[in-house]
Amino acid sequence: MNIDSTRSAEQHSVTIWEINRDRLTAMQHKLSDTPKLLSVAAGKSTCSIFKVPQTLIDVNGKSYEPHIISVGPFHHGQPHLKMIEEHKWRFLRQLLNRTSVKGTVLEDYLKAVQPLEITARECYSGTVPYSTDEFIEMMVLDGCFVIELLRKFGGLVEFEDYDPLIRMSWIVSFFLRDLIRLENQIPYFILECLFELTKTEASPTLATLALNFFNLATQRPDHVLEKYAHVEAKHLLDLLRSTFLPHELEKPIKPxxxxxxxxxxxxxxxxxxxxxxxxxxxxxxxxxxxxxxxxxxxxxxxxxxxxxxxxxxxxxxxxxxxxxxxxxxxxxxxxxxxxxxxxxxxxxxxxxxxxxxxxxxxxxxxxxxxxxxxxxxxxxxxxxxxxxxxxxxxxxxxHVQVASLKYTYFNTPWSFVSALAAFVLLLLTVAQTFYTILSYVRPP
Structure with a gap:
């Protein structure tokens, strides 16, 4: 009996050991994996473009998703954004036609962005699933489109006759909103790199062009925007945000x-x-x-x-x-x-x-x-x-009691009239009571 039980225990232990060996191998593979949906770099201050937490999406719906244009990798290639994707190449062609006069060609744009690839990838909270060539192409195409759009609305470059992106007013309002969505950003230093490569001597700064574009919606005085002509930012959303921060109250004031x-x-x-x-x-x-x-x-x-x-x-x-x-x-x-x-x-x-x-x-x-x-x-x-x-x-x-009394009885003319009528009625009641008692104490 003891021998059989010992053999049974040995067989059982062998079976368990084989299962653990398979699981151990799987665990060793997972040990070499790195987080992809939320990368380790997401906790660094250099990371600035994030996928919005699901808890906020559950409450506020699609307020964080682009509606007509994708910028950057998070929404790249989505079917409902293909319409503007086609116009990105048209804008890039127009830009190349202008800069080719001074000898700047498409290859120069790609070479300018390539050294920034690793730093740009670390700006995103999730792993970017694109090769080096695909990622650089995306940065150049999206960056040049945004810059050309800002130049056109800034009056530096003319729109083509009957350009649908300006003729259809509904598109402009969606551009304004899509370019400030957190998931729909590219690093600001990428935009600056491409801007410096393509700007003219008399050109305003990139920040000035961007803030003037967003001012189509915010409608702020020009003298307010002039102070931020050289402001540094992480992306367009951060740029606009930084112009609203109250400088005199930047440090928390603790009681x-x-x-x-x-x-x-x-x-x-x-x-x-x-x-x-x-x-x-x-x-x-x-x-x-x-x-x-x-x-x-x-x-x-x-x-x-x-x-x-x-x-x-x-x-x-x-x-x-x-x-x-x-x-x-x-x-x-x-x-x-x-x-x-x-x-x-x-x-x-x-x-x-x-x-x-x-x-x-x-x-x-x-x-x-x-x-x-x-x-x-x-x-x-x-x-x-x-x-x-x-x-x-x-x-x-x-003073809370006094204010509550005023709010209840003197907030509107009708409440005041009602309170006054009640007060007069109270006075008449008191007077009647007084004379009743007086007539009883001192009868005529």
Missing amino acids: DNRPPPHVIHSISKLRRAGIKLKTWEAESFLVVDFKRGVIHMPTISIDDFMSAFLLNTVAFEQCHSGCSKHFTTYVTLVDCLINTSKDVSYLCDSNIIENYFGTDAEVATLFNNMGKDISFDIDDCYMARLFDDVNRHYHTGW
């Missing part, structure tokens, strides 16, 4: 000797506590302040472009390891202020929001979704002092 700040209530509740909301002039809508019970905010226009810009900028801040969280903080603030369409209506009436996006309910949904599944440290954000001051004011004793 001293105070408990950690908390997010604030909706504007409806804040108004009941006497906190008001007023618009003020500033170069960026990110410059928000709170003084003497009043939140001061610049006006922001909400439309299709701005919604795409905010969503993709927040996604960029969530993914980039060395990036400040200014836009994330601003979106969190507005998300706190807005709970319902009534809150949006009040922000519109106060000229804080100019709504070109849709109904008030749609704007409320936009910001509420934008604030979901994002991570930011309220202690380190540049509005830490504001969140703290608003909360302290909201929870202060007697």
Whole structure:
């Protein structure tokens, strides 16, 4: 009995050892593999172009995907983007026809980009599944198309007669949005390399051309854009983002000797506590302040472009390891202020929001979704002092009760009339009671 059991145990151990040997071989193969969907380089500050996290896609849908043009490898070759892919070659041909006069040919473009290949690949969060030749061709073709597009809209190069890319106005609006999508970028140093190779002596800077192009949607004064003619950036989305950062508030302001700040209530509740909301002039809508019970905010226009810009900028801040969280903080603030369409209506009436996006309910949904599944440290954000001051004011004793009384009974003319009528009725009741008691104590 013991001998049989021993043989059985030996056979069993041999069987288990064979299974482990196969599994060990498979594990050894996996040990040599490197992550492809999220590369190791994605954690470096040099990585700046990311696939948007699925959690954000689940909330905000296709706001991160290009609709008519692909730039870079993440959406390269998709069927619905082939229409503009054909025009990229037309734009490159036009560029070569101009630069061939001074002896610059297609081979020069490829040779200029080739030394930048490895650095450019490391800018993407996932492994780029293209060969060296394919990758360099993509960088040159996409980069030259973007630069030519900026030159044409900047008036440096004329559009061809009846060019559909300018004659069809709907295409321009999609260009504006697709060129600021996080997944649809190429490194800015690639654009600069190609730009320097093809520019003329009197040409504005690449940043100036790009910001003037995006100004078709943002509509900012020229003197604001002039300050960023030589700004450095990681890609076009980062370029536009950097021009909105409030320089005087770049360093987080932490409250001293105070408990950690908390997010604030909706504007409806804040108004009941006497906190008001007023618009003020500033170069960026990110410059928000709170003084003497009043939140001061610049006006922001909400439309299709701005919604795409905010969503993709927040996604960029969530993914980039060395990036400040200014836009994330601003979106969190507005998300706190807005709970319902009534809150949006009040922000519109106060000229804080100019709504070109849709109904008030749609704007409320936009910001509420934008604030979901994002991570930011309220202690380190540049509005830490504001969140703290608003909360302290909201929870202060007697003036909250007075403000609530005013909001309830004196917010509208009809509520004031009702309160006044109730007060007069109370006086008459008191007077009647007084004379009744007086007639009982001192009868005539």
